Amino acid sequence: MALSFYCYASFKTRLQVTAQLNHGNNKGLEKVKNLVTKTGVPSITTSPHESLQRGNWVKLICGASFEDVVDIRNLSLVYTLAGVDCIDCAADASVVSAVNEGIEAAIGIVPVRRPWVMISVNDDEDLHFRKAEFDPNDCPPDCSRPCEIVCPANAISLENTSSLVKGGVVTERCYGCGRCFPVCPYDRIRTNTYVRDATATAELLKRDDVDAVEIHTSGRRTAMFEELWNGLGDSVSYLRLVAVSNVDH
Ligand code: SF4
Ligand code: SF4
Structure with missing residues (x-):
């Protein structure tokens, strides 16, 4: 599958990557390498944590329910090259692996900063799930x-x-x-509609290639939030960031 992305990696730099990036397609990867060598990628020296503190945090949202691992890997590769601070994806083991494959492929092309990997979960019905x-x-x-x-x-x-x-x-x-x-x-x-399983999520959070979680909640049913939070147990202590997003605001 051919993918074409325009990534505004910084206000000054636009990176266009048009490549065939399917798994096992080394020709596609070579094309990306050549393009990156020619155009360069933004040099980002701040950590994702510093971006958060400065208010210029940039996150790629793959989608809490999007699970096409080939597209997710390719998006992760391109946006890692573009310098995003974080890649947010579905709380699914295959999806998380695809994100990390994309990140590693990008780092294999040029030594860019590794973005955080965030998974999204919900405590109740939510349009994202x-x-x-x-x-x-x-x-x-x-x-x-x-x-x-x-x-x-x-x-x-x-x-x-x-x-x-x-x-x-x-x-x-x-x-x-x-x-x-x-x-x-x-x-x-x-x-x-569905709610992500807390036990499976806790296992994912303990992986060393997951850095953050975003919990989607309406904030109206605290018992549901409590149930999810208790289900996550000590897995949140493995993380760099826990974000709570209130869908009503
Ligand atoms: S909800 Fe319908 S339109 Fe939206 S992604 Fe799913 S199938 Fe496509
Ligand atoms: S009947 Fe509805 S779901 Fe079926 S093809 Fe037509 S628009 Fe799509």
């Missing part, structure tokens, strides 16, 4: 498939035959933005 779903067997074959057109993540892949619709939501690519819900003329698309 949901997926679209529908059964293509329920779709009329003559539907013009506006859901597929409106999806910004190419997360709906359909094929019409004369009598049925095949395909559906590509779950790992759906990040729950909700754009497809209102456009379905037959009201076939449902929302599948």
